[in-house]
Amino acid sequence: MKSSHSIFWRNEYTLAALTVLALLAGSRLSSHFLDAGYLLGTTTLYVETGIMALLMTAIIICGHIDLSVASTLALTAAATGVLHAQYAVPFWLACCLGMLLAGMLGALNGVLIVGMNLPSLTVTLGTMALYRGAAQILIGDHSVGGFPAWFCGVDQVYAGPFPVTLLLLLAGGCAMALFLQRTTLGRCIYAIGNNKTASRLSGLRVGAVEALLFTLSGLAAGMCGLLMASRLSVARFDMASGKELDVITAVVLGGTDIFGGKGGVAGTLLALCLLALLRTGMGLADIPSEKQQIVVGALLIGAIALPRLAELARKQYMKRQKPAAAG
Amino acid sequence: MSSMWKKTAGAALLLTLLSGCHRQIVTQTTVSTSGPIRVVFIPKNSGNPYFDAVNTGFKKASGQLGFKYTQLAPATAEATNQIPIIQQQIQNGVNAIAISPNSTDALAPVLKQAMQKGVTVITVDADMTGSESSRNACVLPTDFSQVGSSQIELMGSLMGYQGKFAILSATTDAPNQNFWIAGMKQALKNPKYSKMTLVGIVYGNDDPQKSLLEAQSLLTRYPDLKGILAPTSVGLAAAAQAVESARDAGRVQVTGLGTPNQMRRYVTDGTVKEFALWDPSAMGDLAGTLAYLMAKKSVQPAPGVHFQVPSGGSYQFGPNNVLSTGPLLTFSKSNIGSYHF
Amino acid sequence: MTLKKPLFQEAGVTGFLIITLVLAAFWAPGFYAPGNLRTLLLDTPLTLTVALGMTCVMICRQIDLSVGSSMAVSGMAAGMLLRAHPGMPLAAAFLAGAGVGVLLGGLNGLLVAGAGVPSIIATLGTLSIYRGLVFLMSNGVQINANDLPERLVQLSLASRYGLSWLGVFALVFLALLHLFLTRFRGGRTLYAVGGNPEAARLAGIRVERWIAFSFLLSGLLSGIAGVMYASRFSIVNPGETGKGFELSVIAATVIGGTQISGGYGTAAGTALGCVLMSVIANLLTVAKLSGRWQLAAYGAIILAGISSQVLMARVGKQQRS
Numbered sequence: 001m002k003s004s005h006s007i008f009w010r011n012e013y014t015l016a017a018l019t020v021l022a023l024l025a026g027s028r029l030s031s032h033f034l035d036a037g038y039l040l041g042t043t044t045l046y047v048e049t050g051i052m053a054l055l056m057t058a059i060i061i062c063g064h065i066d067l068s069v070a071s072t073l074a075l076t077a078a079a080t081g082v083l084h085a086q087y088a089v090p091f092w093l094a095c096c097l098g099m100l101l102a103g104m105l106g107a108l109n110g111v112l113i114v115g116m117n118l119p120s121l122t123v124t125l126g127t128m129a130l131y132r133g134a135a136q137i138l139i140g141d142h143s144v145g146g147f148p149a150w151f152c153g154v155d156q157v158y159a160g161p162f163p164v165t166l167l168l169l170l171a172g173g174c175a176m177a178l179f180l181q182r183t184t185l186g187r188c189i190y191a192i193g194n195n196k197t198a199s200r201l202s203g204l205r206v207g208a209v210e211a212l213l214f215t216l217s218g219l220a221a222g223m224c225g226l227l228m229a230s231r232l233s234v235a236r237f238d239m240a241s242g243k244e245l246d247v248i249t250a251v252v253l254g255g256t257d258i259f260g261g262k263g264g265v266a267g268t269l270l271a272l273c274l275l276a277l278l279r280t281g282m283g284l285a286d287i288p289s290e291k292q293q294i295v296v297g298a299l300l301i302g303a304i305a306l307p308r309l310a311e312l313a314r315k316q317y318m319k320r321q322k323p324a325a326a327g
Numbered sequence: 328m329s330s331m332w333k334k335t336a337g338a339a340l341l342l343t344l345l346s347g348c349h350r351q352i353v354t355q356t357t358v359s360t361s362g363p364i365r366v367v368f369i370p371k372n373s374g375n376p377y378f379d380a381v382n383t384g385f386k387k388a389s390g391q392l393g394f395k396y397t398q399l400a401p402a403t404a405e406a407t408n409q410i411p412i413i414q415q416q417i418q419n420g421v422n423a424i425a426i427s428p429n430s431t432d433a434l435a436p437v438l439k440q441a442m443q444k445g446v447t448v449i450t451v452d453a454d455m456t457g458s459e460s461s462r463n464a465c466v467l468p469t470d471f472s473q474v475g476s477s478q479i480e481l482m483g484s485l486m487g488y489q490g491k492f493a494i495l496s497a498t499t500d501a502p503n504q505n506f507w508i509a510g511m512k513q514a515l516k517n518p519k520y521s522k523m524t525l526v527g528i529v530y531g532n533d534d535p536q537k538s539l540l541e542a543q544s545l546l547t548r549y550p551d552l553k554g555i556l557a558p559t560s561v562g563l564a565a566a567a568q569a570v571e572s573a574r575d576a577g578r579v580q581v582t583g584l585g586t587p588n589q590m591r592r593y594v595t596d597g598t599v600k601e602f603a604l605w606d607p608s609a610m611g612d613l614a615g616t617l618a619y620l621m622a623k624k625s626v627q628p629a630p631g632v633h634f635q636v637p638s639g640g641s642y643q644f645g646p647n648n649v650l651s652t653g654p655l656l657t658f659s660k661s662n663i664g665s666y667h668f
Numbered sequence: 669m670t671l672k673k674p675l676f677q678e679a680g681v682t683g684f685l686i687i688t689l690v691l692a693a694f695w696a697p698g699f700y701a702p703g704n705l706r707t708l709l710l711d712t713p714l715t716l717t718v719a720l721g722m723t724c725v726m727i728c729r730q731i732d733l734s735v736g737s738s739m740a741v742s743g744m745a746a747g748m749l750l751r752a753h754p755g756m757p758l759a760a761a762f763l764a765g766a767g768v769g770v771l772l773g774g775l776n777g778l779l780v781a782g783a784g785v786p787s788i789i790a791t792l793g794t795l796s797i798y799r800g801l802v803f804l805m806s807n808g809v810q811i812n813a814n815d816l817p818e819r820l821v822q823l824s825l826a827s828r829y830g831l832s833w834l835g836v837f838a839l840v841f842l843a844l845l846h847l848f849l850t851r852f853r854g855g856r857t858l859y860a861v862g863g864n865p866e867a868a869r870l871a872g873i874r875v876e877r878w879i880a881f882s883f884l885l886s887g888l889l890s891g892i893a894g895v896m897y898a899s900r901f902s903i904v905n906p907g908e909t910g911k912g913f914e915l916s917v918i919a920a921t922v923i924g925g926t927q928i929s930g931g932y933g934t935a936a937g938t939a940l941g942c943v944l945m946s947v948i949a950n951l952l953t954v955a956k957l958s959g960r961w962q963l964a965a966y967g968a969i970i971l972a973g974i975s976s977q978v979l980m981a982r983v984g985k986q987q988r989s
Binding site: 065112116117118119121122123125126127128129130131132133134136137140245248249252258259288290291293294296297298300301304305308309312 | 731779783784785786788789790792793794795796797799800801803804808906915918919922927928929960961962963964965966967968969970971974975978979
């Protein structure tokens with residue numbers, strides 16, 4: 001089921017062009033759009049999505065999917081908050097325990113998927129409900145707050161003109177890109193995504209790599225949970241609810257093949273940038289959220305469907321050309 | 328390729344170290360001082376009939392006073408979905424933000440930002456309890472301290488002041504609901520209601536399906552139940568639907584808080600005899616007027632200050648700059664025809 | 669083209685159901701009150717109708733995440749029609765809902781089978797597009813109980829034996845799908861398509877067409893379920909109707925033995941899965957745990973369902989060898 005995109009037109013170019021278009025459209029829609037300070041400030045809303053998307057890129061390249069990231073985020077934040085607020089655990093320790101939990105949640109996904117050889121889609125669909133449900137059991141509809149002052153408002157911390165969380169995301173992006181492109185383990189991920197059986201036969205420890213990725217994804221989501229708790233200065237069970245869709249949209253829009261084996265971090269980050277610009281532009285233009293949903297949904301489908309349709313049309317054309325040339 | 332990445336990463340790191348981190352301090356005012364005054368209302372979620380009625384009131388105030396008004400609703404009522412909308416409106420230079428907060432704590436920082444930038448912030452329908460400093464004033468639909476006792480009186484009068492009844496609420500931690508339920512429990516201590524027994528409180532999460540399930544379960548769990556009191560519009564409609572489906576209309580009395588449009592059928596067919604609500608459009612009208620006048624600096628809210636509405640009527644700010652709009656209305660077969668919200 | 673066919677595919681879900689029912693007797697005796705059992709029968713038809721469509725889609729190795737939103741579009745369309753023409757025959761309302769559903773399912777099918785968009789992406793996209801559509805068509809205004817004719821609501825009211833017309837509809841769909849999957853060539857073809865698409869293609873099966881057909885069927889059933897929703901809940905809300913419904917439908921289908929990797933699953937298993945889901949939701953309510961525990965319970969059911977399948981398959985393999 002793998003269809004190749006055109007070789008000479010990289011997906012990143014399309015995205016860059018679309019991003020420029022979104023910038024133009026945004027400035028047409030609202031006179032308040034082209035304000036560098038504001039645009040940099042809004043990026044803090046998308047940092048958590050971005051960090052989760054980095055790991056999701058690797059997971060999708062590996063031929064899997066992780067729908068449970070947003071729920072892991074919420075459960076980590078909730079557990080950290082409860083440990084600190086109800087059990088008076090020192091905050092730094094609560095954070096560490098929260099991260100430990102996040103790693104375990106990711107590892108549980110890994111164990112079920114690798115150990116029991118279950119499809120990642122259903123496993124993480126189950127844990128998506130289970131983890132958020134667990135957060136709900138923990139704190140119900142309450143907001144758990146009372147974090148120390150130094151912890152709150154990480155999105156307000158700037159390094160020069162840049163929000164630190166944005167720099168964190170970019171640094172994470174560079175690290176992930178290096179990992180995927182330059183390390184043996186990174187290349188293994190592509191190999192597994194391309195052909196699992198062949199990878200296994202050639203001696204790769206496929207299961208170990210997959211389990212590691214899911215654990216890392218859990219850890220990343222946990223970190224995002226702490227970031228978001230800091231941004232909101234509270235933890236709630238419905239934090240980032242539905243964000244897994246945004247994460248997957250960014251990755252797939254960024255050109256990573258949902259069937260695995262192909263893709264990269266640069267595309268994911270560009271796609272995220274495009275989505276953020278679109279949302280911001282439409283929001284500033286007072287376009288209702290329901291219409292924004294339609295645009296994002298159409299963009300996701302269009303980004304996948306159009307290249308495939310173009311490829312189909314090209315094949316049809318070639319088929320018709322061949323007999324003509326032969327005759 | 329590799330060296331490029333390394334350079335970028337290095338540059339980012341260097342930049343961080345050189346500039347040193349600091350918390351951003353907001354000083355400049357971005358609110359536009361020229362042109363018409365702009366007011367936005369951010370309800371809890373879109374497609375909610377209750378807020379449609381509030382929106383009508385805002386529109387009315389905007390028409391009468393001549394300010395520019397927009398309603399912007401998040402798609403779902405999650406705590407964080409209102410944050411981007413608030414930030415976008417600050418950037419848009421809006422003069423006043425009226426909001427029905429989905430979460431007090433999660434919204435406090437961003438609303439404070441708005442106030443620092445000179446935007447007038449008022450909460451509508453629910454307050455930022457505990458973080459009152461993150462809004463300028465609050466418009467509540469009615470005097471909330473009276474809701475509990477008046478609901479118990481309504482329930483009591485319907486069930487002849489005796490027998491078992493249950494409460495169907497929204498979520499376990501909805502502040503308004505819990506405040507009213509506490510008021511109900513307080514009222515039940517009155518000897519007048521001594522023969523009424525509250526057998527349980529169940530929560531339907533303001534989800535039609537869940538609320539219906541809970542209401543049905545009440546009916547089967549307590550075969551001698553005389554009443555269901557649902558102080559939430561989704562719950563009230565679901566309770567009426569459950570009683571109607573079970574053909575229990577004579578046995579179980581249903582009442583609570585709901586909008587006439589949602590309840591019209593059940594009142595017409597006799598499943599529900601009476602229920603109550605304030606006038607949400609009057610609340611929208613008052614909130615819109617207050618937001619406009621405060622943005623124009625014509626009104627400075629403070630506890631005890633009287634607020635004269637241009638179209639007539641006078642209100643007094645309570646503690647924490649809270650205004651309450653008006654009394655509870657009781658709807659029945661005889662008067663429901665004249666209400667359309 | 670191997671058809672995996674163990675003796676009794678529904679063994680897993682039947683086991684779960686029995687365990688749950690036994691536990692219920694100890695844990696929540698109120699569950700067996702006659703009135704409660706009757707409400708149980710009222711809760712299942714909606715999930716079952718949609719889950720039957722999902723079963724076909726999953727047998728074809730696809731997934732349809734847009735069912736909840738499709739349900740809202742068709743429910744809203746039928747509701748708006750009934751509001752405008754209160755005298756309209758109910759059959760026409762159901763027809764309208766079904767028609768809208770077919771259109772929406774058709775678009776999904778076109779995207780997946782025609783344009784080659786992976787179904788998870790295509791239906792993730794249409795999940796938000798269709799939801800936006802409900803708001804556009806309704807202007808964000810919900811359909812209230814008063815806008816719907818009494819006759820429609822009557823369909824969801826139980827007769828003395830607890831069976832409502834909606835229940836009858838769902839049973840008819842169940843019977844039809846069961847016959848189709850077991851007795852007709854088309855049904856067998858679906859298993860072949862999902863079990864091994866390449867082999868099916870080589871055997872001359874037009875795989876894309878059958879995939880499109882499964883989405884069409886899922887759309888049709890979601891469309892009808894939208895009108896059933898209006899009957900059951902007496903409201904159609906643009907935001908709430910069908911929100912998150914895909915999760916409970918997929919949970920019911922998966923625990924019913926249908927596998928997401930395709931080629932495997934039965935209508936009867938799905939029906940049992942739906943009953944199990946209703947029983948558990950009902951139990952949580954009776955045990956007064958509903959509010960906070962439901963989501964976690966759904967998650968646990970999905971995980972238990974898929975892991976028990978694997979464990980049983982392993983046991984089966986060991987016995988055979």
